[in-house]
Amino acid sequence: xxxxxxxxxxxxxxxxxxxAVYRQRDGYRQWERAVRExxxxxxxxxxxxxxxxxxxxxxxxxxxxWSFLPAGDKPRYLVCNCDEAEPGTFKDHMLLENVPHxxxxxxxxxxxxxxxxxxxxxxxxxxxxGYEIFSRALEAARAAGFVGKxxxxxxxxxxxxxxxxxxxxxxxxxxxxxxxxxGKRGEPRLKPPFPAIAGLYGMPTVVxxxxxxxxxxxxxxxxxxxxxxxxTERSKGYKIISISGHVRKPGNYEVALGTTVRELxxxxxxxxxxxxxRAVQPGGGxxxxxxxxxxxxxxxxxxxxxxxxxxxxxxxxxFDDTTDFxxxxxxxxxxxxxxxxxxxxxxxxxxxWLETVLxxxxxxxxLPSDLAMMRRVSSTVTGLNLCALGDSIEPFLKSVLQxxxxxxxxxxxxxVASA
Amino acid sequence: xxxxxxxxxxxxxxxxxQCEAIVARYEERRSALLPIVHLFQExxxxxxxxxxxxxxxxxxxTPAVVESTVSFYSLFFRKPVGKYVLQVCRGLxxxxxxxxxxxxxxxxxxxxxxxxTTEDGLFSYEEVECLASCDRxxxxxxNLEFMxxxxxxxxxxxxxxxxxxxxxxxxxxxxxxxxKTWSVKQDLQVxxxxxxxxxxxxxxxxxxxxxxxxxxxxxxxRFVLRDDAPxxxxxxxxxxxQDAKLVAEAIEE
Numbered sequence: 001x002x003x004x005x006x007x008x009x010x011x012x013x014x015x016x017x018x019x020a021v022y023r024q025r026d027g028y029r030q031w032e033r034a035v036r037e038x039x040x041x042x043x044x045x046x047x048x049x050x051x052x053x054x055x056x057x058x059x060x061x062x063x064x065x066w067s068f069l070p071a072g073d074k075p076r077y078l079v080c081n082c083d084e085a086e087p088g089t090f091k092d093h094m095l096l097e098n099v100p101h102x103x104x105x106x107x108x109x110x111x112x113x114x115x116x117x118x119x120x121x122x123x124x125x126x127x128x129x130g131y132e133i134f135s136r137a138l139e140a141a142r143a144a145g146f147v148g149k150x151x152x153x154x155x156x157x158x159x160x161x162x163x164x165x166x167x168x169x170x171x172x173x174x175x176x177x178x179x180x181x182x183g184k185r186g187e188p189r190l191k192p193p194f195p196a197i198a199g200l201y202g203m204p205t206v207v208x209x210x211x212x213x214x215x216x217x218x219x220x221x222x223x224x225x226x227x228x229x230x231x232t233e234r235s236k237g238y239k240i241i242s243i244s245g246h247v248r249k250p251g252n253y254e255v256a257l258g259t260t261v262r263e264l265x266x267x268x269x270x271x272x273x274x275x276x277x278r279a280v281q282p283g284g285g286x287x288x289x290x291x292x293x294x295x296x297x298x299x300x301x302x303x304x305x306x307x308x309x310x311x312x313x314x315x316x317x318x319f320d321d322t323t324d325f326x327x328x329x330x331x332x333x334x335x336x337x338x339x340x341x342x343x344x345x346x347x348x349x350x351x352x353w354l355e356t357v358l359x360x361x362x363x364x365x366x367l368p369s370d371l372a373m374m375r376r377v378s379s380t381v382t383g384l385n386l387c388a389l390g391d392s393i394e395p396f397l398k399s400v401l402q403x404x405x406x407x408x409x410x411x412x413x414x415x416v417a418s419a
Numbered sequence: 420x421x422x423x424x425x426x427x428x429x430x431x432x433x434x435x436x437q438c439e440a441i442v443a444r445y446e447e448r449r450s451a452l453l454p455i456v457h458l459f460q461e462x463x464x465x466x467x468x469x470x471x472x473x474x475x476x477x478x479x480x481t482p483a484v485v486e487s488t489v490s491f492y493s494l495f496f497r498k499p500v501g502k503y504v505l506q507v508c509r510g511l512x513x514x515x516x517x518x519x520x521x522x523x524x525x526x527x528x529x530x531x532x533x534x535x536t537t538e539d540g541l542f543s544y545e546e547v548e549c550l551a552s553c554d555r556x557x558x559x560x561x562n563l564e565f566m567x568x569x570x571x572x573x574x575x576x577x578x579x580x581x582x583x584x585x586x587x588x589x590x591x592x593x594x595x596x597x598x599k600t601w602s603v604k605q606d607l608q609v610x611x612x613x614x615x616x617x618x619x620x621x622x623x624x625x626x627x628x629x630x631x632x633x634x635x636x637x638x639x640x641r642f643v644l645r646d647d648a649p650x651x652x653x654x655x656x657x658x659x660x661q662d663a664k665l666v667a668e669a670i671e672e
Contacts, residue, residue, distance in 0.1 A: 007452055075446075087510045087549040118446070125457075125494040126550060128563035161444045167494035169548060183478070184454030186492040201446050244512040244553035251554045285511060285549070317553070318514055331511050335548050341491075 002263055006238050007214050008254045011098045017133055019140040022101040028146055030220040031108050035154045043113035050224035051236030055282065056081055056172075056209030057313045059301045066114050068196035069204045076204040078111040079181065080213055082130070083165050083172040087285030087335060088315030091240040091252050092210040096123070096130035097118065099214070100137035104160070106213030109144065109220060109350050111158055114206050120160050121210075122177050127405065135162055168341035173387045174207040175199075176341065186388035187341045209313075211240055231257040235300035243268040244277065246320040258298040265318060275320040279403065283312025285332050286392030288399035289319075299406040309395065325400040325407050330358040336393045345380040347390030350381030354393065361411040368412055375401060427469040430462060438477055448478045458488055459491040465496040493547075494563075501536045501543035502590040503581050505529075507569075510549030516556040522546055522567050528578060541581065564588045 048063025084092035111119040175189035199205020227237040235257040244250040248269030279289040287310040337351035378394040442451040459470035536543040552558040555567030578585040
């Protein structure tokens with residue numbers, strides 16, 4: 001069976017929010033080992049050799065990201081990104097609520113790997129329960145001496161601060177997150193400089209996803225070769241896939257990267273009785289759809305990108321033949337228009353007008369010329385913005401416009417169509 | 420949670436040590452802005468002007484800077500909200516699993532629309548973006564606690580429990596003072612039974628200006644058409660036909 005339990009081990013069976021239970025299962029052993037026996041750069045080296053890539057969406061190699069930090073005495077920061085809000089993704093707060101100590105140990109290891117003495121975790125405002133659970137976990141770890149001054153008597157200090165967001169998808173973008181952490185509006189910054197050079201408070205900063213950091217614990221425990229041995233050539237290791245939509249058993253499933261799209265659908269219980277597959281959105285709201293012809297592709301970074309989409313955060317939404325793709329496109333475009341911070345004109349205006357036009361289609365009042373216009377506008381909003389939000393508007397819309405033009409044509413105003 | 424304190428200076432004096440502790444967690448004072456606003460909202464039920472002014476003074480910012488920042492975030496309510504803030508997910512996975520029906524049921528049941536509060540100050544209702552619980556679609560949050568797998572029956576039970584005061588989720592801190600509570604004027608025609616209680620209300624805690632959905636019928640029917648304006652619809656359709664003809668002629672020429 002391709003479902004594995006690495007990060008998800010023990011969830012649903014044990015109360016891993018209890019530090020005693022977590023420690024019985026070798027919890028914080030890797031943290032102790034790192035501080036006592038390893039140098040910072042050894043942790044970085046292990047991470048780099050494991051082939052771990054960012055699990056938050058961009059898929060950037062984690063070790064490489066760390067290695068961009070300039071040498072020097074400037075304070076440096078690790079920020080754990082738990083502002084999970086990509087439509088279809090629901091893995092990070094599952095980890096936060098069920099295995100907070102694993103997440104914390106990952107943060108500690110990551111901070112140690114870059115030689116930071118102050119780490120932050122940015123938790124989406126809606127995750128009140130996760131915030132409370134993680135706060136208790138942090139206090140327990142502090143009381144046990146795993147966080148704070150002179151950890152394990154090594155002289156190494158590391159503080160962890162929890163920062164709650166307050167309802168803004170864009171704060172998942174790393175520079176917007178840093179602004180929000182600095183008490184500002186969550187507006188993305190102009191890059192370069194990248195956070196590795198000038199991030200939080202203008203200092204070298206690394207922003208990593210919750211799942212990425214959590215994987216550091218099993219990687220240190222089992223060695224980088226263990227992680228690099230699974231997966232495909234450029235997509236190593238395991239990944240939690242959030243499968244939802246028209247499947248019988250939606251949920252988080254941890255698998256080796258490279259499991260095929262068809263297998264993933266089967267893992268989630270398959271389609272409902274008598275239904276056929278129309279499309280899969282394999283990487284969250286920002287990704288283009290893939291279709292039947294892609295069912296046997298391995299689900300990994302390179303193959304999803306070859307299929308014209310992306311793996312993103314591992315949000316895997318399945319659509320069967322009951323799906324109204326016009327409504328779906330409207331739904332996602334409205335999402336991005338709503339969440340646009342408004343700094344860049346193409347994203348702010350383009351998203352808004354596409355939403356307006358798509359609303360016309362939802363109501364059955366589209367114009368024949370709208371179809372070409374939507375294609376033109378959606379490509380115009382792409383690639384011209386400070387961050388990737390504007391670029392996220394086009395992929396889904398474009399892919400369903402191309403694949404299911406009849407659904408859109410059927411919503412063109414009848415009198416106009418015959419005129 | 421406790422009853423909202425109407426005496427702001429007393430509240431501020433009581434929370435000041437906690438605020439200072441928050442400031443101490445960060446390298447720069449301004450980083451404490453969001454946590455301090457969260458703290459006041461937890462005590463007041465919303466983010467009051469006094470709280471924003473206090474935060475500004477504490478962090479060495481102007482009140483305008485604080486309000487600008489606060490206004491960026493949808494979970495900071497700048498007006499009082501109901502005891503129970505019902506936030507129903509309108510994300511894609513919920514939508515393809517029937518969220519539209521759930522939202523329609525809520526609007527019907529509560530008699531209010533997106534971003535509105537009931538007259539009795541008990542419920543605020545909002546349709547929000549993906550809540551990251553797509554495996555349990557359709558989902559929602561009540562005062563930031565998750566509720567999953569919604570059905571009309573579950574909604575009935577939930578609302579009945581809230582009205583009876585037996586619901587398990589802690590209420591948002593909320594003033595019972597009517598002059599402070601932002602409420603909905605009863606439509607006279609509704610009161611006389613001449614008209615069904617539609618979803619009518621005043622602007623929202625999150626959306627104090629701009630184009631909202633005052634009808635509550637369609638969440639984002641921002642522009643031309645409303646169901647109560649059939650003549651307008653016909654006119655605009657005619658115009659669309661006219662425009663299309665002109666375009667077609669122009670192309671032929």
